[in-house]
Amino acid sequence: MYKYREIYSDIKRDILTNHYRAGTLLPTQEFFAEKYDVSRITLKKALNLLENDGLIFSKQGSGTFIRPQIENNDSELLPLDLPVGVTYSHRDQKISSKILxxxxxxxxxxxxxxxxxxxxxxxxxxxxxxxxxxxxYSLEHVIMPTQVAPLNEEILQGSVYDYLGHVAKLQLTDARRIIYADHADQEVSDSLEIEAGSPVLVIEQVAYDQKGSAFEFSKSYFISSKSKFSLDIHLNRK
Incomplete structure (x- = not known):
């Protein structure tokens, strides 16, 4: 994957998960150039993609701002086009894990x-x-090659993606997702504390790192009445 697309995906994730908040100034190009160790030309390509997506806009003499998105009062409306985990999508909330x-x-x-x-x-x-x-919130069933990085139950209590970033220098840059409705079997119902046969939303995902290698195959189950997801479509018109 080209470096500018990695940067684009990373900044886009941070915008849509409110790390960079709508209506505020985006950090300077100097900041990003130093953070990602790239030239201004490479960085500009990434920013152009973000602008094409309608996520940022520039004001002459003032800088680059994060464009406010369509308001929604439901805090559980989460972006489906980002391959991120619970820690990123709910970064300001208390997150815990129960290892089954x-x-x-x-x-x-x-x-x-x-x-x-x-x-x-x-x-x-x-x-x-x-x-x-x-x-x-969800039940996660994850398969990951052992060669990616050593795991243990202590690591699984927190963010696996954060751990992989620090230890294996691995960045989740892309994912293929299949989304479908299903009924909870006994394992899912026991785990989510819902009745067997209750409707659940399933997200099946293959996650890829910055080199384009698959490092995770997972299925996540969500209680249908408690989770909503969104997907913004942007058409580039010449």
Whole structure:
């Protein structure tokens, strides 16, 4: 992946998760050039993409601002076009994890295909319930090649993506998501504390790093009445 697209994805994530807040000045080009260790020309390409998406705008003599998005009073309306975890989407809230299972094994055929690995390549498998402000939010079932980085239950209590960024210098830059409605089986209903057969939203994801390698295959289950997601469409017209 080109460096400017990595920068674009990173800044876009921070804008849509309110790390850079609507109506405020975006940090200077000098700040970003130093942060990402790139030239102004490369950075400008990333900023042009953000401007095309309608996320930022420039005022001559004043700087670059983050454009306010369509207001929505529902705090659970989260962007679907960002491959981010709960820690990023709810960065200002109390997040906790309950580990249901954690082990290492050889991958199944579906996991091999999605991760691009061989049958002999071991993977971690973990399931955890994520809670926000002590309210159950989702059930995560994650498969990750053991070669990515060593994991343990202490790491799984926090943000795995933050850990991978620090230890493996891995950045989540892209993801393929399949979204569908389903009914909760016994495991999902027990984990989310809902009745068996209740409707749930499922997000199946393959996550890719900055080199384009798949490092995670996951399925996340959300209580249908408690989660809403949004997807903004921007058409570039010449």
């Amino acid at each position: 299972s954690f082990d290492a094994r050889l991958p199944e055929k579906e996991e091999q295909q999605n991760l691009g690995i061989n049958a002999s390549d071991p993977v971690y498998q973990f399931k955890r319930v994520r809670s926000i402000n002590e309210q159950i």
